[in-house]
Amino acid sequence: MSRQPPLIRFAVPEDDGALSRLDGDTWSYLHAVVERREPPYPPFFSDRFGPRDHLVAELDGRVVGYIRLVRPTSLPSNAHVRQVQGLAVAPAARGHGVGRALVRAAVEESRRQDARRLTLRVLGHNTPARKLYEAEGFVVEGVLPEEFLLDGEYVDDVLMGRSLHDGTWRSAGAGES
Structure with missing residues (x-):
């Protein structure tokens, strides 16, 4: 595996098969709350989560990770928040900075979308992810x-x-008299 930093980009529809396999290959009770699926894996993209909801990492031209970044609700009062709802890194790519690069890209993309907060949920026993x-x-x-x-x-x-x-953010009307 290359020591070059991973290329981070938005997913495209053609990534569906690679992401579906990655999701299946990385399944573990360490981070998954759903039952294990066996091949053939179902499509990765759905009506709920499409390519633009995912940043993917590539090393040596192969998809080796993804992070799902979405609005946690459709409420206008919650529009300033983005949420990580999935992160996976191929076992062979672990230790190459892929997870860190994906998290940093999610932070930057959230800022680009004018979000003020980024949230996530992680299982308590998933020490590597929590760290x-x-x-x-x-x-x-x-x-x-x-x-x-x-x-x-x-x-x-x-x-x-x-x-x-x-x-430096100020709420509407802050400081006005």
Whole structure:
């Protein structure tokens, strides 16, 4: 695997097969709350999540990771928030900065979309992911204890978030007299 930094780009419809395989190949109770699927894997893109909701990482011309970045709700009052709703890195690409590059790209894309916050949920026992998110500025904002029963073990759902503004933002009317 190349030591070049990964190329990060938006997904395109032609990535569907590669992303579907990646999702299936990386499945683990460490991060998944749904049952394991066996090949042939279903389509990756759906009516709910399309190519523009995903940033993908390429190394040596191959898709080796993705991050799903979406609005958490359709409410106008929540339009300033983006949420990571999935991150996967191929086992062979781990340790090559792919996950970190995807998280950083999600932060930058969220800022480009004028979001003020970026949030995510991570399973309490997923120490590698939690350490990555913490290193990238995310903090624990809440814990839902024993939220999931996975492979016979109760697992916490950890809510994390980070601010995306530089402190210069003012609410409408702030400072006006």
